[in-house]
Amino acid sequence: MDPPNLLLLLLLMFASTINAQFPATYCGSTGNFTANSTYQTTLTTLVSSISTTNSSSLSYGFFNASAAISGASQTLYLFGLCRGDLTTLSCRACLDDLASDMRRLCPLQKEALLYTGNCIIRYSDASFFGVVVTRPSYLASTTDNVSSPDTYDAAMRKLLNGLLAEAARGGSLRKYASGNESVRPDMIYALVQCTPDLTEQQCSDCLVVGVEEIRGCCVRHKGGRFMVPSCLILYETNHRFFDPVSEPPPLPPPPPSQDGDAMPPPSVGKSNSTRTGIIVVITSISALLIISIVIVLLNVNRKKQPRESVEGECLSFCFGTTTVHEVKKDYENN
Numbered sequence: 502m503d504p505p506n507l508l509l510l511l512l513l514m515f516a517s518t519i520n521a522q523f524p525a526t527y528c529g530s531t532g533n534f535t536a537n538s539t540y541q542t543t544l545t546t547l548v549s550s551i552s553t554t555n556s557s558s559l560s561y562g563f564f565n566a567s568a569a570i571s572g573a574s575q576t577l578y579l580f581g582l583c584r585g586d587l588t589t590l591s592c593r594a595c596l597d598d599l600a601s602d603m604r605r606l607c608p609l610q611k612e613a614l615l616y617t618g619n620c621i622i623r624y625s626d627a628s629f630f631g632v633v634v635t636r637p638s639y640l641a642s643t644t645d646n647v648s649s650p651d652t653y654d655a656a657m658r659k660l661l662n663g664l665l666a667e668a669a670r671g672g673s674l675r676k677y678a679s680g681n682e683s684v685r686p687d688m689i690y691a692l693v694q695c696t697p698d699l700t701e702q703q704c705s706d707c708l709v710v711g712v713e714e715i716r717g718c719c720v721r722h723k724g725g726r727f728m729v730p731s732c733l734i735l736y737e738t739n740h741r742f743f744d745p746v747s748e749p750p751p752l753p754p755p756p757p758s759q760d761g762d763a764m765p766p767p768s769v770g771k772s773n774s775t776r777t778g779i780i781v782v783i784t785s786i787s788a789l790l791i792i793s794i795v796i797v798l799l800n801v802n803r804k805k806q807p808r809e810s811v812e813g814e815c816l817s818f819c820f821g822t823t824t825v826h827e828v829k830k831d832y833e834n835n
Contacts, residue, residue, distance in 0.1 A: 524602050525728075527637045529612035529625070536609060539571045544624060547579040548600045551593065560589045561675035563697050564596060565630065579624040582733070585677030585694050586743050587619060595620040616728045623730055633703045634730040635710050641726050642719035643737070647687070654720045656684035657691075661712045661734065664693045669704040673697050676704050679743060687723065690743065691736035699731060707732035 534540035547566050558564060562583035569576050581599070583592035599615050599622045607613035612625035616639045623629070647653040660682035667678035676699065679692035693711070695704035711727040711734040719725030724737035735742075 523617040524599060525616040525639050526606045527614040528607035528610040531611045533609040534611055539573065543568050543570045543577050547577060551581065551596050551600060558674060559592060562587060562592055575626050577624065577626055578628055578630065581620060581622045582696055583620040584692065585675055586679060586692065592620065596622055614730060621728065630698050633699060633707050635707060639728040640714055640718050642722040643724035645723040646721050647723055650721045653684050654716060656682045656689060657720060660689055660691055661693065664691060665705060665708045665712065668693045668695060668708065669701045671697065687738040689736055689738060693734050695732040704732065708734065
């Protein structure tokens with residue numbers, strides 16, 4: 502195994518979840534650039550664009566950019582990949598933090614790759630868009646062992662193979678899938694992801710490598726991760742594994758009608774009609790109740806007649822107390 506890969510196999514686990522030493526850093530072996538050179542200026546501009554870009558791709562966990570290096574026949578390429586369940590804000594913050602680490606840890610290298618728990622960042626003067634890259638790799642596992650490795654392996658293989666196919670079929674914005682599989686007494690939670698510039702076959706090929714690596718290193722453990730430049734696999738038995746907020750890909754536009762005009766907006770759903778009906782019924786019942794109370798009070802006043810006081814008799818009208826409870830229900834759109 503070569504030295505760069507040794508730097509990335511950091512198996513420092515201290516708890517039931519993966520407590521890895523991040524960022525895992527690979528500073529490349531293609532040489533250095535000169536401080537304050539056009540190479541550094543171009544790189545600084547590219548890295549800064551992570552914070553300022555309005556690219557929709559960042560909403561789906563992927564950032565890529567390139568720029569020609571002034572005065573040289575070279576182009577600099579940069580990409581960032583976030584877990585597919587991160588929001589745009591979380592993804593941008595993760596990449597910004599990792600970019601800051603990159604400038605500190607690889608200050609003058611012509612290429613660099615950094616892994617952290619939720620994102621990856623990479624730059625190079627050699628194009629890597631649309632190319633499957635599985636080295637250098639980062640592989641780690643928890644120290645907690647499972648009670649039945651064979652049963653766990655079967656459940657893990659079933660889960661990852663299903664997610665692999667789903668992620669590979671993803672579109673050009675995101676190739677990501679997540680899910681869970683029961684393996685008593687645990688539940689395995691996992692996510693798999695490729696950079697979206699890969700084809701379906703390329704994504705599948707990368708994740709197949711990851712599945713075999715995961716099964717080889719981590720099948721006896723309750724959590725593990727496999728990360729390479731082109732894809733990643735993460736799994737744990739921790740129910741808090743997933744970020745509850747994510748942004749799904751945009752819905753396709755409505756199909757045009759035969760005359761070329763856009764289709765009319767969809768009608769209000771059944772739930773809205775049901776809610777309207779409930780409001781009408783409640784309003785009607787409330788009105789009837791008020792009218793009934795008014796009639797009773799009028800009849801009572803009409804029958805009231807003055808008479809002489811008799812000792813020990815209650816002269817005032819004694820009414821029982823009627824309490825009307827207002828019940829409020831929240832109705833959600835289904």
